[in-house]
Amino acid sequence: MPAAPRDALEFPESDRLFLEPQLPPRDGSTPRPDMPFTTLTFATSLDSSLALSPGTRTVLSGPQSKAMTHYLRSRHDGILVGVGTALADDPGLNCRIAGVGGYGGENLDFQPRPIVIDPTARWNFSDNSKLFQLCREGRGRAPWVVTTMPEPPAEKDALLKEYGGQFISLKMTTSESGRHQIDWNELLVTLRLKGLRSVMIEGGGHVINSLLEPSYMSLIDRVVVTIAPTWLGQGGVVVSPARRFDEEGNPMSAARLKNVKWYPFGEDVVLCGQVNV
Numbered sequence: 079m080p081a082a083p084r085d086a087l088e089f090p091e092s093d094r095l096f097l098e099p100q101l102p103p104r105d106g107s108t109p110r111p112d113m114p115f116t117t118l119t120f121a122t123s124l125d126s127s128l129a130l131s132p133g134t135r136t137v138l139s140g141p142q143s144k145a146m147t148h149y150l151r152s153r154h155d156g157i158l159v160g161v162g163t164a165l166a167d168d169p170g171l172n173c174r175i176a177g178v179g180g181y182g183g184e185n186l187d188f189q190p191r192p193i194v195i196d197p198t199a200r201w202n203f204s205d206n207s208k209l210f211q212l213c214r215e216g217r218g219r220a221p222w223v224v225t226t227m228p229e230p231p232a233e234k235d236a237l238l239k240e241y242g243g244q245f246i247s248l249k250m251t252t253s254e255s256g257r258h259q260i261d262w263n264e265l266l267v268t269l270r271l272k273g274l275r276s277v278m279i280e281g282g283g284h285v286i287n288s289l290l291e292p293s294y295m296s297l298i299d300r301v302v303v304t305i306a307p308t309w310l311g312q313g314g315v316v317v318s319p320a321r322r323f324d325e326e327g328n329p330m331s332a333a334r335l336k337n338v339k340w341y342p343f344g345e346d347v348v349l350c351g352q353v354n355v
C-alpha cells in the first residue's frame with residue numbers, strides 16, 4: 079500500500095462509533111429508492127455564519143472536527159457545493175483521511191465525487207484549480223458541474239472531460255417561495271441515476287437556505303453541523319432559511335431538528351439530527 083502523505087488526517091475509532099448511526103448505511107441502501115442518502119453538513123459560528131463574507135474562505139472547524147468532516151467525506155459518494163463556494167474557496171473537496179485512496183489507500187477508494195451547482199457556468203476553473211491539481215496527483219475525483227445551460231462553454235467542457243468530470247444540464251424551476259432555482263428533487267434523482275448512493279451538501283449559504291425551504295427539507299436525511307466557539311460578526315454568509323407562517327399568519331420557526339445528539343470535538347461541538355418535517 080502507498081505511504082500516506084504528511085497532510086493525511088487521523089480520525090479515532092471511538093469517534094467513528096459515535097458517528098455511525100448518523101451516516102449513510104454501509105450496504106449502500108437509501109431511504110428513498112430513487113435518491114441518494116442526503117446529509118446536510120457545514121461549520122458555523124455562534125452567529126450562524128459560514129464565512130466572514132461571501133468571497134472569503136474562513137476557518138471555523140478545529141483539528142478534530144475538521145478530521146470528522148473528512149471522515150464524513152470518506153463515507154459519501156458525492157460532496158456538493160454552490161458556485162459561490164467554488165469561487166470563494168478554490169476548494170479541494172477531497173477526503174484526506176489516512177488510508178483512503180491517494181492518502182495511503184489504493185486508487186480513488188473512498189474519495190467522494192465533487193459536485194458544483196453553477197447554473198450559468200461562472201466557475202472559471204483551470205488546470206491550476208486545487209481540484210484539478212488533486213486529480214493529477216491521484217488524490218481526488220474530477221467535478222461534476224450542474225448547469226442550466228443546454229450547451230455549456232466548449233473549452234470548459236473539454237477540460238472537465240479531460241480529467242474525467244462532466245457538465246450536467248438541468249432546467250431552472252420556480253420554487254414555492256418564488257426562487258428561480260434548480261429543483262432539488264430533479265438534481266438528487268439525477269445524481270442517483272449517475273450512480274451516487276450518498277451525497278453530503280456542504281454549502282454555502284444560498285445552497286443551504288434553498289435546501290431548507292419547506293418543499294425540499296424532507297429530502298435531507300441527516301444534519302451534521304459543527305459549531306465553533308466564535309462570533310464572526312455582521313456581514314457574514316448566514317444560514318437563515320425563509321420564515322414560515324402558521325394558518326393565522328403568525329411567524330413560526332423555519333425548521334427544527336429531532337433525534338438530536340451533541341458530540342464535543344476539541345473546542346467545537348458537533349450537532350447531529352433529522353429535520354422534523
Ligand SMILES: NC(=O)C1=CN([C@@H]2O[C@H](COP(=O)(O)OP(=O)(O)OC[C@H]3O[C@@H](n4cnc5c(N)ncnc54)[C@H](O)[C@@H]3O)[C@@H](O)[C@H]2O)C=CC1
Nearest residue numbers: 120121128129132160161162163259260281282283284285
Ligand atoms: N463553513 C462552512 O462549512 C462552509 C462555508 N462556505 C462559505 O460560504 C460562502 C459561499 O456561500 P454563498 O455565497 O451563499 O454561495 P453558494 O456556495 O451557496 O453558491 C451560491 C450560488 O450557487 C448557485 N445555486 C445554489 N443553489 C442553487 C439552486 N438550488 N439552484 C440554482 N442555483 C443554485 C447560484 O448560482 C448561487 O448564486 C463562501 O465564503 C464559503 O467559504 C461554504 C461551504 C461550507
Ligand SMILES: Nc1nc(O)c(N)c(N[C@@H]2O[C@H](COP(=O)(O)O)[C@@H](O)[C@H]2O)n1
Nearest residue numbers: 121136137138139147167169170171280
Ligand atoms: N467543515 C468545515 N469547516 C470549516 O471551517 C470550513 N471553512 C469548511 N468549509 C467547507 O470546506 C471546503 C474546503 O474544503 P477543502 O479543505 O478545500 O477540501 C469549503 O469550500 C467549504 O465547502 N468546512
